[in-house]
Amino acid sequence: MPLPAPNLYPPFHIVRLSHVELHVTDLARSRAFWVDTLGLQVTHEDDELITLRAMEERNHHCVILRKADQPSAGHLAFKVYAEEDLDKAHAWLSARGHAVEWVERPWQNRTLRTRDPQGVPLEFYATMERLAPIHQKYALYKGVKPLRIDHFNCFSTDVDASVAFYNDIGFRISEYTEDEESKRLWAAWMHRKGGVHDMAFTNGRGPRLHHVAFWVPTPLNIIDLLDLMSTTGYLANIERGPGRHGISNAFFLYIRDPDGHRVEIYCSDYLTIDPDHEPIRWDLKDPQRQTLWGAPAPKSWFEEGTAFADTEIGEPTLAAKPIVAP
Known part of the structure; x- marks a missing residue:
């Protein structure tokens, strides 16, 4: 099948991927792997979840580890350019029959949840809490x-x-x-x-x-x-x-x-x-x-x-x- 022509003027503007939510069965065991072994930095930790960021990132997190009975993935998240892009996304997805809903997420402003045609859970947001830079704190590497x-x-x-x-x-x-x-x-x-x-x-x-x-x-x-x-x-x-x-x-x-x-x-x-x-x-x-x-x-x-x-x-x-x- 021929490749589709690239759409350089999409209905809403996505900047990049942002973060993933993973469901894990043992937070302490996961922390030992993701933090102590891989080297990601903890930005929040409680009995239900751990959030992590990498060394160059200013957003609050790029990984959410959430405690669950069985391993699975919760959602994949993408950052859009501006708040109005969320409204454009809502309108475009709704018009094409995709289920959409506004959801509350800590450390984020408005967040739009949907699924792609395969069923992958997707979330879009424009603004997440920003943290101080750590890319030159080499003791943390x-x-x-x-x-x-x-x-x-x-x-x-x-x-x-x-x-x-x-x-x-x-x-x-x-x-x-x-x-x-x-x-x-x-x-x-x-x-x-x-x-x-x-x-x-x-x-x-x-x-x-x-x-x-x-x-x-x-x-x-x-x-x-x-x-x-x-x-x-x-x-x-x-x-x-x-x-x-x-x-x-x-x-x-x-x-x-x-x-x-x-x-x-x-x-x-x-x-x-x-x-x-x-x-x-x-x-x-x-x-x-x-x-x-x-x-x-x-x-x-x-x-x-x-x-x-x-x-x-x-x-x-x-x-x-x-x-x-x-």
């Missing part, structure tokens, strides 16, 4: 030294449909994987902030959260994290990498938190700011698509993900398969 949240990746049962929706609201395609036989999209990477992606989609049982990613200073920080995890009881939490992606050209590592939520540690992708930036196409069977060095991903990477709370999971409409590690 620990773990992998996370600088900022970078992107979400979700399993989608129909990547073409997911791309159509996000294209309509102003996300632009940077790279994509096409199944040669059907000419349908198997995966796509879409951005708002001018990197390779804020939101990506992988063909599979969905909707589910595949991973959330954090930008780090250098590949050496990833090596340091591997040394730390392998000697502090987290060896089994290392899932894939380190390596360099063909798609995005980024250096990467995939790890799992104590509840199985997948986290990518990520650096070294490229700018996509120009409005006439042309998407890069990859064939599904290209061995350098997943990893520039040719190493395929493990089976778990294609099959396991985090369910969204109160969201039905369906089977993919595209049966094509990538190269999988034995």
Whole structure:
């Protein structure tokens, strides 16, 4: 199927991804992983939730860890330019049959909640409490030294449909994987902030959260994290990498938190700011698509993900398969 033409004048203006809410079964155990090991900074903590930010971020949080009986994802959040964009989003989504509601969220002003056509819970806001900068407080840098949240990746049962929706609201395609036989999209990477992606989609049982990613200073920080995890009881939490992606050209590592939520540690992708930036196409069977060095991903990477709370999971409409590690 042909790619949709980029929508450079969307109905409302999204700045970037903002934060993710993850449901975890043991806050103390999660804190040991996200704070003591990865190095995110605590901005609020009580018996029900912990909020975290990375070193370059001024918003109150980029991760919400909420205590729950079962692991799941609560929502994915995006920041819009201004309050009027929330009203525009409400009108546009309502006119197209999407359920919308205004919700109260601590540390945020008005927040609009909806779901994308796959069922992914989305929240939009314009203003969040701002905190003092800490990017030059080098005594706080620990773990992998996370600088900022970078992107979400979700399993989608129909990547073409997911791309159509996000294209309509102003996300632009940077790279994509096409199944040669059907000419349908198997995966796509879409951005708002001018990197390779804020939101990506992988063909599979969905909707589910595949991973959330954090930008780090250098590949050496990833090596340091591997040394730390392998000697502090987290060896089994290392899932894939380190390596360099063909798609995005980024250096990467995939790890799992104590509840199985997948986290990518990520650096070294490229700018996509120009409005006439042309998407890069990859064939599904290209061995350098997943990893520039040719190493395929493990089976778990294609099959396991985090369910969204109160969201039905369906089977993919595209049966094509990538190269999988034995």
